[in-house]
Every structure is written in C-alpha cells, then in structure tokens.
Amino acid sequence: TQLLEQSPQFLSIQEGENLTVYCNSSSVFSSLQWYRQEPGEGPVLLVTVVTGGEVKKLKRLTFQFGDARKDSSLHITAAQPGDTGLYLCAGDPQAAGNKLTFGGGTRVLVKP
C-alpha cells in the first residue's frame, strides 16, 4: 500500500505569516493533487501537479512537486483567515486504477 505522510498535522499562525505543508512518500506518483476542506464541507481541489520539479502558483499559494515525484509541498505567503481549513494531498499511483491515495491532512488555523 502506498502511503502519503503529511506534516505538520496542525499549524496555528497569525495573519500575515507564511506557512509550508509537506506531503512525503517513499513511492512514486504519476500526479499529486492538493485539496482544501472547510468545516462541514467536502474537499475542493486546489491544484494538480504532474511533472517532477513542477511549481504552480495560485495567488498566494505555491505548490511544488518533487523531482522524483515522491513528495510535494504547499507554501502560503501572507496567510489570511480565509486560508483556514484542512489541507489534503492525494497521489495518483503509477499502477493502473483510479484510486487516489490521501495523506492524513494538515489542519491550518490563521488567526486574525
């Protein structure tokens, strides 16, 4: 079974600070997706990274896929209270099938 480890599990910061969330595995993934989930809602896709070394920016969010496609990071610059939520990474294994492997999630709290 391929596993994705997310760290940290919980992050509490002040508005305006930066934060980074990590998603690591010993397995290779053909693509990796990042989701944000707000309380009482389902996860919503933020970005998909496909190529090793790829960097994608979404306003104040920067996503990076490791060169070996085993790890990824999400960096938020100047965090705002609206960034509060559960961040999930999900990897698409190289093997056939359409099941994503999810990390355990990082709960982010941005205090005003």
Place this chain on the structure above:
Amino acid sequence: DVKVTQSSRYLVKRTGEKVFLECVQDMDHENMFWYRQDPGLGLRLIYFSYDVKMKEKGDIPEGYSVSREKKERFSLILESASTNQTSMYLCASRGLLYRTDTQYFGPGTRLTVL
C-alpha cells in the same frame, strides 16, 4: 457547474437500523467512491465503482455494501448500523480518461448512530 450531491447532510440513526446514503453526480463520470473521514484517521476508502454494476472493496469495506444501478448514482448501505460507524461520509466521482482528472467531492453526510 459540476456537482456531486449527497442525499442528507446530517443523519441520526439507531443501532441495528439499515441506512442508505445516496450520491448523485452530473458529470457522466465512470468512477465513484465512498469514503469515511474521522479525526486523526484521514480519508479512508470504503468502496468504489468504475462502472455501472461494478464495485470493488476499498480499505475498510466491513459492515458496508454498495449499489450502482445507474451511472450517475452510487449508494452506500449500512446493513445494520453500529455506533462505530458514526462518522462523516464523503462521496466522490472522477473521470476515467486522464490521470490528472479532478476528483470531485460531495458536501458529506454526518452520520450519528446512537
């Protein structure tokens, strides 16, 4: 706007009851999934289906069954609900063509079994 809808947002049932959770997607997706989400345990796959009438067990299928009679609808059934099945249940769907296809989630059903 793409949509995955779940029949209930909140549900309270008694131990031993049969529970049906319904999920409908409007994107003509082949793949549909049922997860449960518990604090500290993340998202765990219960069952998934890659076509009508096809199903495969996920990581935690015990105590659950599923039904997919139509492409757009995927039902999760708890034959005899137990208190340890109290959880948030999330349905999702995903296309088949591309590995980068987005997986869309429904809003979730918070089930409490008393």
